[in-house]
Every structure is written in C-alpha cells, then in structure tokens.
Amino acid sequence: MSLKLKPFSPLDGKKEWELIQKIGEGENGFMNDGFxxxxxxxDGYILKNVEMSNGINLKSHLVPQTSYWLTDGETLMGYGKIRHYLNEALLKKGGHIGYCVAPEFRGEGYGKELLKLLLERARYKGIDSALITCSxxxxxxxxxxxxxxxxxQKADENDHWYWVHL
Structure with missing residues (x-):
C-alpha cells in the first residue's frame, strides 16, 4: 500500500467525479459539496476548489482550503480538506480538517492514514495545532x-472538538 495525497487539479475527471458521487451528500458532519x-x-467545481486553495474568489465567510484525493496508485479511496486557518464559524464546526473515505474502503484503516497524511500537509502549511470536529x-x-x-477539548450532545498538536 502506497497511499498518497494528490491535490485537486483541472486534470481531474470522470473517476474523481464518480468518487464524489459514491460518497454521497456527506455524513457525520462531512460536507460533500460536489455531490x-x-x-x-x-470542471467548474474543481476550478472553484483550486482557486479556493489559492485564496482566489473567496466569499467573505470562507477561508482558503486545499482539497486532496487519497490515492493508492491509480485507485481513488477518499478525499480530504485542509482549511489554512480558522474563522469563528470553523471554530464552532468544521475545524481545520475534514475527510471522508469511500464506502467500499471504510473500516480498513484508510481513514486513519488519510488523516495522518492531511496532518502532515497541515504542518507543512504552518499549522501548529489542528482542530478537528466530528459528530x-x-x-x-x-x-x-x-x-x-x-x-x-470539549463535547456536547452533537459534536466533539479535538486538537492535534503538530
């Protein structure tokens, strides 16, 4: 197994679109806005995400966010997002990192590896401590x-807030 992260790219096509559709609307707090x-x-959705990673054409309530595919060779297994910094809304829900593994790969340790790789990228982006929220x-x-x-850090009936020191 040689898992890698591949940034969203204008070259993404049918297999990336199919993965997003398989994942569905999102669950457990993960927002799959491409579903x-x-x-x-x-291609417009991908372009919007590439621009977002560079802080281009951001709406005032958004922060720069880079999205990555989890790959094992040519196989797409999931994807994740790293928000470059937090605003008030992301401190309440969302945090720095969101991630999701395709249904057929769940329960096999890929979520753990995906988050590990995303945390490495977050550290590279200068994030010292990453907030991750989940249902x-x-x-x-x-x-x-x-x-x-x-x-x-805290929990309520709806959500848990975790900090990972990088």
Whole structure:
C-alpha cells in the first residue's frame, strides 16, 4: 500500500467525479459539496476548489482550503480538506480538517492514514495545532482522530472538538 495525497487539479475527471458521487451528500458532519452536480459541471467545481486553495474568489465567510484525493496508485479511496486557518464559524464546526473515505474502503484503516497524511500537509502549511470536529455519534471518526494524537477539548450532545498538536 502506497497511499498518497494528490491535490485537486483541472486534470481531474470522470473517476474523481464518480468518487464524489459514491460518497454521497456527506455524513457525520462531512460536507460533500460536489455531490449531485452533473459531470458536465465538474470542471467548474474543481476550478472553484483550486482557486479556493489559492485564496482566489473567496466569499467573505470562507477561508482558503486545499482539497486532496487519497490515492493508492491509480485507485481513488477518499478525499480530504485542509482549511489554512480558522474563522469563528470553523471554530464552532468544521475545524481545520475534514475527510471522508469511500464506502467500499471504510473500516480498513484508510481513514486513519488519510488523516495522518492531511496532518502532515497541515504542518507543512504552518499549522501548529489542528482542530478537528466530528459528530458525537461518529465513534469511528473519534477513534481515527485519537489514533492521530487528537486530544478531546470539549463535547456536547452533537459534536466533539479535538486538537492535534503538530
């Protein structure tokens, strides 16, 4: 297994679109904003994400965010997002990192590896401590975060907030 992160790129196409559609709308707090878009509009979605990673055309409530595919060779297994810094809204929900593994790869340790790789990239981007939030009922994600050094800061009936010191 040689898992790698590959940034979203204007060269992304059908297999990347198919992965996003398989993941669905998102669950447990992960927002899959590419779900349901027609393939003909996918290049615009990718361009928007590439621009977002460079802070171009950001709406006032957004922060720069870089999105990555998790790959094993030519196989796409999931994707994740790193927000370059936090605003008030992201401190409440979302944090620095969001991630999701495709349904057919869940429960096999890929979430743990995906988060590990995203944390390495976050450190490279100058983030010293990363906030990761997850739904209170998402025990799998809590275990993934804890396995990557996540320290529970607070929890309520809906969400958990973890900090990972990089």
């Amino acid at each position: 349901g878009i027609p393939f003909e509009s996918f 209170s009922g998402n025990i799998s994600s809590q275990r993934v975060i804890q396995a990557n050094g996540g320290i529970l």
